[in-house]
Amino acid sequence: MRSVFVGAIRRGAPAVIIAAVAVPPILIDGYALSVAINVAQYGVMATAWAMFSGPTRYVSLATVAFYGVGVYTAALLGGSMPWAIVLLAAALSGATLAILAGMLTLRLSGVYFVIFTFSLSELLRQIVTWYEVNVHRSVGRYVFLDVAPAHIYSQLLGLLALLLALAWLLRRSRMGLALRIIGADLVVANHIGIDTAKVRVLLFAFSAIFMSTAGAIIAPRWTYVDPAIAFSQTISFEVLIMALFGGVQLLFGPLIGVASLCLVFEYLSIQFPDQLIAFLGLIYLLIVYVMPSGIVPACSAVGQVLALREKAVA
């Protein structure tokens, strides 16, 4: 009975996602489109985050560092280059940064890695600010690209589809196996001849590419970009919580987390605009204390109880 339920969720997940996330961009407009863009943006980042942090168990708060780099690439090059080149440049700069950061953090573990990635975002913000003020002589940049919201949404959906496909392939590849061994036991992984350092850095870069591309895609939406906007730490934490809420072990877990939490946040900000932040806190606590391994496993636990009850009735 339990497996039926979990199976339903596993098989049903893609369908639900498509229903909840991938509403064809031509069908929606205005507010619904805004919500969809938000879900798609966080969907890309949470899935990319889980791709690295899920198997390796390294909790990264550098999400916004990559995202911000993407935003700035778009702000810098958006006016003068073809859009495809801009996206490519964003992906490349994200990957470069991730490889550098990855090599610096090879010897760090646990909480040290968390705080290192956290400071990396902050360091970038300070350096970009200093550069903008002293060289560019203005903190903000104006991004006047007439990209329709629907167009932004389609690009994000495309990116999400690509990411999911690659993540799916990765899980079935030799690299995916190597990763699972690293996550389970680093020492064993080293012993059986896996180049753990290389695998980790590559995967970090791979997930960074998607975060920075997402940043580049979303940048034209705001007209004005400054470092405080592009490198806002809240983004890192929200991505983390959404991915964990969905469950990082499943391919669609993070996406389910994003879709449900985005809707919950949206609902709360409408009903309780004054107490929003306190409610966010309560949701975090709820996740930690009630469903520590994510909503999908939590649901299957509920399913198990229900199944038992059915049996008892029968």
Next chain:
Amino acid sequence: MKRTALLLAISFAIAGFSGSSGQGAENKIRVGWAISKTGSNSIAVATSLLPNYRMWVNDINAAGGLSLKNGRRALVEVVEYDDRSNSEEAVRAIERLITQDKVDIVLPPLGTALNLAVAPTLAKYGYPFLGVTATTDLAPELVKRWPNAFFFIGTGSQYGEGLLTLLEQERKSGELGNKVAMIYAADAFGVDLSMAARKLMARYGFDLVYDKSYPVGIRDMVPILSEIKDRAPDIFLCFSYPPDTLLVTDQAIIAGFNPKVFYTGVGTQYPAYRQRFGHNIDGVMGPGGIDADNSEIQRYFRRINETSGGDTDRFAAPVVYVGLQVLQQAIEHVGSIDRSAIIQDMKTAHFATIFGDVTLGDQQLAKRWLVGQWQDGEFKGIAPADVNGANKPVIPKPAWK
């Protein structure tokens, strides 16, 4: 089965979002705003923006509502969201206000960044956009791009020009020496101001002996002040934000650094500044100012004290209120919520405000105080000198006590 249940739950949740919207009754006008109740903008929102919005709505409703065509009156109903000082949240909240809550009028968020982020959306739906706290040098170009946009508070360069014009006059009259030390917060308003000031200083032949930026969130100014003090400038300009304004003043007093002109940025005009330093700040200059002898202005500050339970600032707050007065009168001129007619009216009509009779030629408010100075416990406007009620600057400033 399960899948259907989940889908049902989602559509239910979505339906819940529009639940609060309901069509406004005939005699109601829905006004919406999404502002930063939390995050980095929350200080300025709580000081300058929200007290104005609340007072405006209260006053209209206490008077029986906005007067529309055929003698109808419409009470104002408010929809309020928190944008958490985040651009994407702000854009989405504005979309929600317009398409889900179906508000008739949207009031702006705080600060250049958020204002510019929501401007394209407001332009798309043809809502009048009150840039009451957006200080961008691009304003003249932006109004061409967005025919619904109005800018009230001026640009960083205008404040820089106003300040340097004043300093140049005082220097010519022999009150001031030549040496200037300038520091500025690495944020939009600070950088724009410093750019304009630097350019004019070169033109007028001021000697800029120190010129550095500092990051927002600095916690100690002693190293900067000690170096500046060594260079003995006549004029000290600090284009700062509220917490650093308090900090730099505090530490200048301790260091006994008392130049002839002491100018600090946003925050100088805050009630918290006076509360902290008392009469010690007499002579300190900053952007903004008020005509303290004008009875309309006096009434405004008295009212806002009564309705918000606290004082407000002498820079952005009166400008925000002027924006609200303009909007209200434009609605009443038109007599209905015909937004394109309201926008047209704002572009052409005259408005009676606490700044006197104003027009919005080129979709911008032409005149406001550019430099103010604390004199006898009030932050009085001193430049431009040709504005009605301009006070004479006190230079050199009195020594710190």
Next chain:
Amino acid sequence: MELMFAGLALGGLYALLAMGLTLQYGVARILNLAYGIFVIAAAFGAYVAKVQLGISPIVALLFSLPLGFGLGWALYSLLLLPLVRRTRAGPQLDIDSLLATFGLMFVIEGALLWIFGGNFYSYSYLSHPVYIAGTPVEANRLVVILVALALTLLLHVGMNRTRLGLAVRAVEVDPATAVLAGIDARTISALVFGVGGAVVAVSGVIISMFLPFSVSMATEFLMKALLVVVMGGLGSISGCLLAGMTLGFGETIVARFIDPGLTLAVNFGLFIVVLSVRPAGIFGRTV
């Protein structure tokens, strides 16, 4: 001279901020992200005491000690102990406690916003100059330096010269073996969380004396504390003082001789350099 006091005061402030956090982590292995908001809460407490009740901040400081201790102790026993039990203090505890304390931070932030709003607050106390060898130093900044030094000394002696300190260090080194010596790691952890809470309260009250503060500044204080703690080596009191001073002097020197615009960047730059060279911090044991 002026610069030296500026560096000392800033360094002292950072060390003070970080001391409670490093204590809490060192023993309980829990990184308390709600730390920054507790600092702000204490600052608000001092503000209310000074402005509304007319109590001097020094008196408030004394009152804040037991209060902070009680809150820290309650936080561990009520909120965190269940997590420790569930994860059996394994690697999952890191993530769970990060999320739990982050959530707690939001809850308290929401409460403070509801009470005080988003505006910033400040009052004036001891902000007159004291002359030391002819150099004017702000009296309240002098208080920071003195309190930071005193606390370091007190905690250092407490950890190294008392029986309780011995027990605490035993838990730090190896909780499992400590049990064999009849030391209950959880009681000790709760106790240390309490002491950390008292340190938080002290730093909050002191900060309120000379910096304007608002609810939105909690993350900034948290971040500063984190940098110092990690640089110094998690759990090391003297590392804390050294790292705090390194950052304080680093900022001051860069502001004076290079460019004030880079003061905050230098914090993170120093941090990343230190961690790249010594992954466990200046005084840290290898993890």
